Amino acid sequence: MNLYRHTDSRPSATVLLDVLRQKCAYKAIAVPTFQVLVPHRPALEGMWSDMLSHQLPVLPPLNDFWDALPEIFNWMMSGAPVPQRAFIQRGIGEVPVRTRLLPMNIPLRSRSDLEIIRFAAANYLCVDLAYDGSVRRIEPYSLRQTAEGNYVLGALRSDSGEYRSYRVDRIQAATVTSQVFAPRYAVELTSTGPLTVAPSTAMPRLPRIRIAARTRHQGPTYVYRCTVCGRTFNKKRMDGSLNPHKNRRGSPCYGRYGAYVRTKY
Numbered sequence: 015m016n017l018y019r020h021t022d023s024r025p026s027a028t029v030l031l032d033v034l035r036q037k038c039a040y041k042a043i044a045v046p047t048f049q050v051l052v053p054h055r056p057a058l059e060g061m062w063s064d065m066l067s068h069q070l071p072v073l074p075p076l077n078d079f080w081d082a083l084p085e086i087f088n089w090m091m092s093g094a095p096v097p098q099r100a101f102i103q104r105g106i107g108e109v110p111v112r113t114r115l116l117p118m119n120i121p122l123r124s125r126s127d128l129e130i131i132r133f134a135a136a137n138y139l140c141v142d143l144a145y146d147g148s149v150r151r152i153e154p155y156s157l158r159q160t161a162e163g164n165y166v167l168g169a170l171r172s173d174s175g176e177y178r179s180y181r182v183d184r185i186q187a188a189t190v191t192s193q194v195f196a197p198r199y200a201v202e203l204t205s206t207g208p209l210t211v212a213p214s215t216a217m218p219r220l221p222r223i224r225i226a227a228r229t230r231h232q233g234p235t236y237v238y239r240c241t242v243c244g245r246t247f248n249k250k251r252m253d254g255s256l257n258p259h260k261n262r263r264g265s266p267c268y269g270r271y272g273a274y275v276r277t278k279y
């Protein structure tokens with residue numbers, strides 16, 4: 015599904031269908047349709063949390079995943095065009111930023127917030143954004159550089175649907191929520207998001223197999239720095255909790271929480 019959503023990297027329907035046919039032929043099963051999957055829903059419901067909660071910082075509701083499947087199947091089987099959404103409103107002189115290699119003048123703190131926002135955008139999840147001393151819930155869409163050289167996040171307020179842009183260097187905190195949004199514009203932040211998938215593992219077959227296979231061994235590493243002793247730790251999940259450890263002088267450290275530093279791919 016992520017492959018389908020990422021407009022830039024989406025393969026053609028024919029290619030995807032071809033791969034699916036080959037996989038099914040190899041296992042001697044018929045190419046599934048959405049109707050064939052329907053009876054499996056209760057089983058999937060039971061496993062959904064177990065399968066994914068270790069791999070994602072926030073678990074998207076199964077309903078949203080499920081509801082997107084007919085459109086994906088329809089697209090794959092019929093070659094029907096994918097609905098194209100307009101880009102969110104753009105200020106004068108603003109240039110979209112699609113690379114994740116950001117200039118050094120963007121503070122470290124903002125970089126980690128951007129990673130969180132990218133993750134949320136790729137999964138159509140709202141973000142609670144702390145900015146100007148208060149928190150608002152937003153739908154993240156784009157990252158752009160203004161004519162003045164500032165980086166701004168383009169977003170809609172989740173409550174009013176109004177467009178807002180936020181200076182990246184002024185973002186105080188960003189938290190992924192479990193609230194899904196139905197995009198009203200093209201989500202531009204996904205193309206280099208952390209959840210890109212190799213084509214052969216991203217087919218709408220039985221979802222659980224695909225999801226488990228694609229994230230288990232090739233996920234990024236999240237680096238956290240102990241807030242007490244300053245040692246850094248590599249983690250497979252976006253989770254800042256730390257086990258008991260020793261500081262650099264070899265004495266036990268009471269720090270149990272790491273601040274996010276960066277993501278290694």
Ligand SMILES: [Zn+2]
Binds near residue numbers: 259261268
């Ligand atoms: Zn420590």
